Amino acid sequence: MYVTLKRIVSQLEFQIARRLGTREIVSEDGTYKTPFVCQLVGCAGCLPEGAFHPDGTLKDEWSHVQPGKWTGDVAEFEGLN
Ligand SMILES: [Zn+2]
Numbered sequence: 001m002y003v004t005l006k007r008i009v010s011q012l013e014f015q016i017a018r019r020l021g022t023r024e025i026v027s028e029d030g031t032y033k034t035p036f037v038c039q040l041v042g043c044a045g046c047l048p049e050g051a052f053h054p055d056g057t058l059k060d061e062w063s064h065v066q067p068g069k070w071t072g073d074v075a076e077f078e079g080l081n
Pocket of ligand 1: 037038043044045046047068
């Protein structure tokens with residue numbers, strides 16, 4: 001399990017060209033050192049693709065979320081498909 005996790009983290013680190021560490025990817029208590037995905041990967045602040053309708057308009061469920069202030073937690077995406 002740990003070997004697989006290390007491989008996944010290594011691939012993510014390679015893809016975004018940044019060091020992460022397993023603590024940023026897996027949490028035992030639901031908290032992460034870096035809470036927002038954009039901050040974690042060095043993004044200036046966006047919203048996830050799933051926050052938009054196919055025509056590019058923002059879904060109502062995401063209207064209260066500021067760009068860069070989403071965590072990527074599965075709960076954020078429930079019911080958005
Ligand atoms: Zn972003």
